[in-house]
Amino acid sequence: MQIAKKYFTEGLIQLTILLSLIGVRVDIDSYLSGYYTPLTEINLGPSSAYTQTPFHILRDTLDGYSVHPKCPELDYFFASRRLLEEVRNLGSPRFPTQLNAWLVHQVSATDKADSGPSTSNNTDTNSGLESTEEEARSVSEHLPVTDQEVQQTNPELGQGPFGAGACGFFKEGDDANIKEEEEPTALTQLAHSSTLEQESLLEGITALSNPVHQHPPTIDIDQQWNNLLSIADLDDLDSLVSERLSDLDTDMTSAISQDVSLHDAMVSSAGAFGVVSGRAETRTFTQQQRAPFRLNSTGSSRALPGMALGLAALPFASVCNLTENGSSNSTLGDCLDEAVFDQINQLGLEGLGTMDPQLIDCLENMNSQVLEDLDSDSGLSLESCSGGPVSPGSSEMSSSSSSYCEDECGATGYSSEVDSLPPKGIMNSTTVWSPVDLNESVWHDHSYSSPAFFNPPPVTLSQKGIKEEPLSDDDGPQLEQRDLSRDELRARAMCLPFSVLQIVNMPVEEFLEVLDGHGFSPEQVTLLRDIRRRGKNKLAAQNCRKRKLDAITGLQEEVERLQVQRDRLLREKQLTAKTMGAVGQQIKQLTRDVLARLRDDSGQPLNPDRFTLQCGSNGRVVVQPIRRPAVSTSTGNKTDKRKKEKKQ
DNA sequence: CTAGTTTGTCATGGG
DNA sequence: ACCCCATGACAAACT
Numbered sequence: 001m002q003i004a005k006k007y008f009t010e011g012l013i014q015l016t017i018l019l020s021l022i023g024v025r026v027d028i029d030s031y032l033s034g035y036y037t038p039l040t041e042i043n044l045g046p047s048s049a050y051t052q053t054p055f056h057i058l059r060d061t062l063d064g065y066s067v068h069p070k071c072p073e074l075d076y077f078f079a080s081r082r083l084l085e086e087v088r089n090l091g092s093p094r095f096p097t098q099l100n101a102w103l104v105h106q107v108s109a110t111d112k113a114d115s116g117p118s119t120s121n122n123t124d125t126n127s128g129l130e131s132t133e134e135e136a137r138s139v140s141e142h143l144p145v146t147d148q149e150v151q152q153t154n155p156e157l158g159q160g161p162f163g164a165g166a167c168g169f170f171k172e173g174d175d176a177n178i179k180e181e182e183e184p185t186a187l188t189q190l191a192h193s194s195t196l197e198q199e200s201l202l203e204g205i206t207a208l209s210n211p212v213h214q215h216p217p218t219i220d221i222d223q224q225w226n227n228l229l230s231i232a233d234l235d236d237l238d239s240l241v242s243e244r245l246s247d248l249d250t251d252m253t254s255a256i257s258q259d260v261s262l263h264d265a266m267v268s269s270a271g272a273f274g275v276v277s278g279r280a281e282t283r284t285f286t287q288q289q290r291a292p293f294r295l296n297s298t299g300s301s302r303a304l305p306g307m308a309l310g311l312a313a314l315p316f317a318s319v320c321n322l323t324e325n326g327s328s329n330s331t332l333g334d335c336l337d338e339a340v341f342d343q344i345n346q347l348g349l350e351g352l353g354t355m356d357p358q359l360i361d362c363l364e365n366m367n368s369q370v371l372e373d374l375d376s377d378s379g380l381s382l383e384s385c386s387g388g389p390v391s392p393g394s395s396e397m398s399s400s401s402s403s404y405c406e407d408e409c410g411a412t413g414y415s416s417e418v419d420s421l422p423p424k425g426i427m428n429s430t431t432v433w434s435p436v437d438l439n440e441s442v443w444h445d446h447s448y449s450s451p452a453f454f455n456p457p458p459v460t461l462s463q464k465g466i467k468e469e470p471l472s473d474d475d476g477p478q479l480e481q482r483d484l485s486r487d488e489l490r491a492r493a494m495c496l497p498f499s500v501l502q503i504v505n506m507p508v509e510e511f512l513e514v515l516d517g518h519g520f521s522p523e524q525v526t527l528l529r530d531i532r533r534r535g536k537n538k539l540a541a542q543n544c545r546k547r548k549l550d551a552i553t554g555l556q557e558e559v560e561r562l563q564v565q566r567d568r569l570l571r572e573k574q575l576t577a578k579t580m581g582a583v584g585q586q587i588k589q590l591t592r593d594v595l596a597r598l599r600d601d602s603g604q605p606l607n608p609d610r611f612t613l614q615c616g617s618n619g620r621v622v623v624q625p626i627r628r629p630a631v632s633t634s635t636g637n638k639t640d641k642r643k644k645e646k647k648q
Numbered sequence: 649c650t651a652g653t654t655t656g657t658c659a660t661g662g663g
Numbered sequence: 664a665c666c667c668c669a670t671g672a673c674a675a676a677c678t
Contacts, residue, residue: 533657534657536668537668538655538657539668540667540668540669540670541669541670542656543668543669544668544669545654545655548670
């Protein structure tokens with residue numbers, strides 16, 4: 001039901017945008033204001049802010065973060081965006097601003113939802129939801145009147161952005177529309193306003209943690225915020241902030257990708273956006289997962305000036321944005337689409353050898369996040385690429401990741417995928433060890449044990465990786481030379497046309513052919529054999545160490561398991577002993593009771609000390625006299641015998 | 649500076 | 664005989 005509502009809402013919003021593009025003004029404020037009221041009822045939320053954010057949550061998830069990009073539910077969303085793109089191509093140069101307005105609406109919805117405390121506060125004061133609706137209506141009614149005012153107060157928004165949440169957003173959106181119709185000269189100003197919008201988004205978030213910065217006109221909401229914060233759990237607040245953050249990420253990335261066309265007219269926006277991103281970075285509520293996105297976003301935004309200078313850079317930014325948020329159909333579809341990713345995953349690195357150079361460039365410009373996605377493996381694979389002790393788990397690793405490692409990490413000697421990866425594939429792709437290709441290949445130029453090719457921001461690299469490969473793409477060849485392994489240096493010194501990786505990984509047959517067919521000198525042959533032997537032994541050593549560690553870990557786990565089992569058995573033993581003691585006492589008591597009711601031949605009660613009850617196999621209970629000698633110990637028997645002997 | 653860790657290498661042995 | 668692999672041992676680099 002919520003999803004249906006979401007679709008309906010989104011569709012309505014986008015229809016509104018489309019209508020606005022052709023000059024039809026549609027005021028959705030009233031709809032939105034009325035929309036949340038039933039939503040609140042649906043979500044049975046007691047006027048909590050969270051109960052008013054489902055729309056936002058759904059949007060967030062369907063925007064691509066929590067939902068897989070291939071999720072069919074996104075088709076509609078992407079189709080809508082494509083439609084908007086087509087409309088823009090039809091000649092509406094200011095559409096990005098319109099999209100901004102749409103995004104603003106989107107956030108405004110959440111903000112309005114987040115400003116739900118107003119609703120909750122109203123409910124607290126028993127004023128009901130109607131008052132909120134009235135507020136929204138009044139706001140929307142004032143909008144046409146205050147458009148000019150808003151435009152004038154934009155700079156103020158820049159300083160202390162719209163504290164009023166939804167109100168400010170709607171004003172911005174309508175403002176954009178009207179300005180669009182008014183004067184083209186307002187384009188840069190529009191850009192600035194959009195920048196302000198972006199900033200306002202952040203401010204809206206920061207207002208969560210610091211509501212004091214809100215504007216005086218928003219005193220009511222401010223107070224309501226204080227009320228909310230006073231009762232809100234910290235964890236809830238964190239989750240709330242994270243929701244806002246995710247939404248922000250979506251908006252920001254989308255804004256970047258969509259604003260690119262306007263960028264030549266709004267270079268300042270990029271800078272301002274960078275500032276915004278930086279500010280977001282300083283906010284400590286950036287979660288670990290979000291942090292890379294934010295950093296990447298910052299990076300892409302910093303690349304925006306370059307994009308403004310040349311369209312050639314556009315696809316790269318689009319790639320970054322596309323892969324970051326998984327949304328927005330990019331113009332890069334020709335260069336990089338899912339099929340390419342699949343191809344990379346399937347072919348492993350060998351695809352790089354035959355891939356289009358442009359695509360390789362694209363890949364090189366990708367951030368680490370993208371590369372990790374390509375790897376479709378966690379840090380483990382990365383660590384394995386960097387030669388971590390865990391790496392050698394060759395046999396357990398997937399072929400895709402292994403091949404990826406081997407290729408991408410270049411001479412990462414001990415990705416230990418020698419077995420799992422398809423060496424023949426490499427040879428086929430490189431056309432049977434073409435020396436030229438090998439020397440020119442990217443991975444060949446990097447350290448034998450370094451994943452330099454994948455050198456993303458150091459954050460994602462393990463210490464070992466950093467240690468072995470401080471190289472980055474910006475580092476000069478001297479560092480590169482320094483980080484070459486000894487064997488690599490020897491191979492170069494001996495003018496061997498193969499990299500260490502190739503020497504190590506090529507099949508025996510190929511290796512023998514190489515030794516025989518290239519007319520190598522005996523020294524070169526010896527070096528080739530040594531390199532191969534050392535490389536394989538290095539892999540073997542790493543495998544061995546990993547196995548040893550695994551064995552130790554397994555033994556430790558087994559020790560822990562056995563200790564737990566021992567403790568459990570000891571407890572069971574104690575419990576059993578207790579139970580046995582209790583049962584014995586019960587039997588004793590029952591025996592006394594029974595014997596007390598029995599009489600001997602003389603009519604006297606049986607002495608419990610001299611008789612006992614024995615239960616036979618047939619169920620009969622027999623009274624038996626206690627045989628003292630049987631009860632007495634062996635030492636007792638001996639003493640008895642001695643006494644008897646003495647008596648005799 | 650020292651101790652511990654990591655990593656590459658060699659020697660050896662088994663398959 | 665050769666190759667591959669596993670593993671202990673050693674040394675260098677690094678933390």
